[in-house]
């Protein structure tokens with residue numbers, strides 16, 4: 052479990068992250084979405100203890116990442132956005148070395164390292180130095196490194212980037228299996244549809260501030276129908292006509308009915324509006340994707 056309480060990080064006078072409070076539970080995949088520079092990597096680096104908070108606190112399984120760093124770090128597996136390791140090493144060798152940090156003995160380390168290389172689909176390249184690996188293979192190796200100590204909490208920073216479709220599927224399946232084992236998974240990405248596919252909740256961050264947490268129900272509703280209506284002669288009574296069909300929002304000169312029933316026929320609304328004296332110049336059924344929602348939220 053990861054607990055951020057009022058976490059802030061500044062670089063000189065610049066607040067990269069401000070007062071971020073977030074709890075990522077065991078058995079949960081929490082997505083972390085934001086535009087470039089929003090503060091995702093800063094947050095992930097602070098959770099993993101690579102940088103110190105300027106304010107607030109971060110706990111990993113109840114261990115403070117600053118005051119109780121060794122215990123906290125033992126329970127973290129980090130897959131950085133740009134993995135960086137000794138490129139002249141071979142994967143088995145390096146995984147066994149990392150296993151030492153978790154107090155795993157040599158025989159167990161070798162067994163687990165082989166298992167992981169197989170699981171990540173790179174065992175056939177075990178004899179090659181890491182400098183021979185493609186970007187996708189390096190990412191797979193980085194995931195194996197995060198898993199070697201079998202920690203309870205996983206931080207995936209833009210891990211789906213640079214993977215081919217098979218790689219995306221493999222990593223998604225891996226995250227789901229970690230969730231099933233009761234692990235805590237925190238995944239940042241700007242590939243929002245990927246987050247929507249895998250995450251239980253998605254926290255949206257903008258300029259270092261948490262602006263919204265999308266819950267499971269919100270995520271399910273995002274694929275729902277939205278009916279967009281343009282009216283030439285709107286007035287205050289129109290809401291009472293439309294509200295029976297769903298949640299009514301007026302935005303950019305159009306009415307939107309959200310959470311409308313999938314079977315709702317636009318001609319039914321049209322005739323109801325015409326009967327009430329409204330002149331309808333546009334009516335259509337659209338579906339609101341996470342991407343649109345996200346862009347609206349952050350812009």
Ligand SMILES: Nc1ncnc2c1ncn2[C@@H]1O[C@H](COP(=O)(O)OP(=O)(O)OP(=O)(O)O)[C@@H](O)[C@H]1O
Pocket residue numbers: 062065067085086087088089090091092093094
């Ligand atoms: N070491 C640093 N020194 C000064 N400013 C920094 C440093 N690291 C990050 N920042 C700034 O903090 C802000 C947040 O950066 P961060 O890397 O956390 O964003 P991000 O959401 O991960 O972005 P991206 O999607 O581009 O990876 C940015 O404005 C960035 O320029």
